[in-house]
Amino acid sequence: MEVYYQLIRSDQELSRACEELSQSNVLGLDTETSELDPRDGILRLLQLSNGEQTYVFDLLAFAEMGDLRSNKALAPLRDLLANDRQIKVLHNAKFDAKWISHHLGCELGKCFDTYLASILIAAGGSDRRHSLADVAQFFTGIELDKTEQVSDWTQRDLSASQIEYAARDAKILLPLYEQMAERLRNDGLEKAAEIEFSCVTPIAEMELAGFFLDRERWLGQLERVQLSRNAVSEDLQEMLSAGVSQNSLFGRAEINLDSQPQVATALANIGVPIQDTTKAWQLQPLAEKYPVIDKLLQYRAIQKAITSYGENILEYVNDETGRIHADFRQIGAPTGRFSCSNPNLQQIPHDDAYRRCFRAEPGNKLIVADYSQIELRILAEFSGDPQFIDSFVSGKDLHSMTAAQVFGVEQDAVTPDQRSFAKRLNFGIVYGVGASRFGMMTGLSTSEAENMMRRYFGTFRMLDAYLRESGSTVIKDRIARTASGRMLKLTFDENDKQQVGAARRYGVNMPIQGTSADILKRALRLFHDQIAGTSAKIVNTVHDEIVAECRVDEAKTVSEILRNTMVQAGTEFIKKTPIAVEIRVSDDWSKSN
Incomplete structure (x- = not known):
């Protein structure tokens, strides 16, 4: 693939390049850095392409004039990167967004991430990889030479081969965008992609902010x-x-x-x-x-x-910030849920003794917000079961109500053990648990478990019908979707009962768990936009939870913003069942504080 590029090293060249690039609706964007962590290295090159001409900005030349964040000559470039007038196409946009924010002091505007798009299109399949070279080969047939990727980007004079490599990576993103945007439309994945792309900047900023560990x-x-x-x-x-x-x-x-x-x-x-x-x-x-x-x-x-979660966790505390800057993978599972590593903050034990170690810095407060029973509310919405929905509309305790039905007692006579039992049953239904598995979980015989579940579905008849129909549909179509259209393709041997059963359970659960992920990601974006101009930062997220940190004097305002944006995100997908958010202002992450 031929690429025509110009190396930009002066204020005048930068101004002219940005003026020309601003005329295009879509731009390919890439960066070359000396390290993986923006705190540890330099942002050497930033490449922007309109498909015909590619500009390679040598930021080392501008760094010699002073700090990049305060360099006024870079203002046209910052505006180009931050605005929503042009779509910026990147591969693994979170990486570039972190470097741009940390070194240039601006947030990435509207983007299209070919890495996330590739994962969405794969729909849970594991038969191909999602690196830029692999995605380019798969969608365009163009083979990229990645030899220069690991070259030395700190040397003062870069080779022509290095600059051409950088320019080519930016240019390839334009034909990739055309192919992948069409595929997303054809597969009904546009809304899911929009949710993912809009979440890139909030996650990048969350990782940069980090979570303080005492x-x-x-x-x-x-x-x-x-x-x-x-x-x-x-x-x-x-x-x-x-x-x-x-x-x-x-x-x-x-x-x-x-x-x-x-x-x-x-x-x-x-x-x-x-x-x-x-x-x-x-x-x-x-x-x-x-x-x-x-x-x-x-x-x-x-x-x-x-x-x-021993002393190894302390190895991840940044010496400069005193905070843990974990790596959040946006599509960590086919359902759309996040995964986390280095370290996995989503698996920190729920015990207050552990969570109190994660706290706000002096002068700050943590705002900790959880969706209340979000997956059960989604299930109520999807099933349309009037009693199930009414338990949330009326504010009744769903687990006590369920216990009263399956144990044949008045609701005010339900014991704590019976409620706990019913809670396990309610959440078991979400994950497609059968009578045999439920019996093992609770110590009941299979026949006792069957009777218990029969009484359960006798109460929620439309829920039973929904689960049966949903299970039959996913086995027939071999596809499951969330409310946003996020897709999972099911692969199984139709002659293997165990595989069919597992596929049915996964296919029924995926729309519920995946819609929960859609809602959370939408909330992250809404909240991120609403806290602009405040001291608040998102510092962690765990499945149905968002944790923010802000100054003490802004805690009340920020907590209201967080509650409102989380409810707003939920109501974009769930119309009949009310969304509830539990929120607390605390000195640390524990619930007892």
Whole structure:
């Protein structure tokens, strides 16, 4: 692919280039940087292409004149990047948006992300990759040479090969845009793509803002957890010792508590009726009857916390900011949910002891907002079941109402255990749990579980009809969609009952969980726009939760903005069932603060 480019190194050249580029409706945009983290390196090149001419801005030349963020000569470039008059086409736009924000001091305007578009079009398929080279080859047949990608971008004089490589990466984005925009339209993915593209900047800014972690609190918590682990381990070894076959001349025989086979053998030897494995969901129903199982589950929870959330978390605290700047992948699952790494902030234990370690900096407050039972509300909306919807419209407690129906008691006579049981049933329905699995989860026999679910669906008849019809449709069409049109293509062997059953459950759940993801992403964008000009920053998000940080004097205002934008996002997709948001202003992430 031939590319005509001009290297821009002066104020006059930059002004003329930006004037010409401003005449185009769509621009290809790419950057070349010396590192992956914008705090650790330089933003060397920024490339913009209108398809005919590509301009390569050498920002090192402008950095020699002073700080890029305050350089007035770069104002035309900032305006071009930030405005919504032109669509900027990028691949993995979040990466470039972070560098542009951190080094140039402006937010990326309206964008089209070919990386996110490729994942949406793949619809859950894992048969191809989504790098720029792979996407270009797949959609245009053009092969990109990526040799210069890992070259030295800090040297004063770049080679012609480096500059041509940079220019080509920007130009290829224009034919890619044309192909992918048409494919998104044909696949009914335009609204889902709009949600994803508009969420790029809020996520980029969230990662730049980071989440403050109190080192001393964290180390103190780890010390307490270690002591707890030692005590639980000692108790568990004692409880299992009777089931250890070997004898010891020097005291109690011990086993490796992290070895499933050894633990399973010991449990069987002391008469605990376990299945072939010792997975948590199989053990949970036995915990009340067998104290050793309860102790084992305690041990595993503590051990997992130590392994996953120990001192290693402190390695991710930035020395300059004192904050964790995790990496959020926008489409971390086919449902559209985020995933998170380096570290995974979405998997921080819910215990207040852990979450209180994440706090607002002095002079600030955290605003923590959760959608209340959002997936159940989505299910009520989709099913159209009048009783299900009424439980939310009237403000009744859905779990107590469900318990009253399935246990045949008055609602004011429902016990905490019955409500807890009904809560598991309600959420189990969302994930397509059957009678057999529900029985294992609760300790009921299969027939008891079947009777329980029969009474449940006798109460919510349209819900039952919706789930049946939805399951049949996804198996027939092999496609599931969210309210935005986000698509999942189901692959299974129609002659394999287990595969068909798994596909049915996943296909029924995907529209519910995926619509929840659509709503959250829409809320992130709405909130981001509304807090412009305030001190507020989004610092974390977990499935149905948004965490923001702001000055103490702005906390009340920001909390109202967050509540309103989250409700607004929900009502764009859910019309009959009310959206509820639980919100709190706190010094830290814990619920008890």
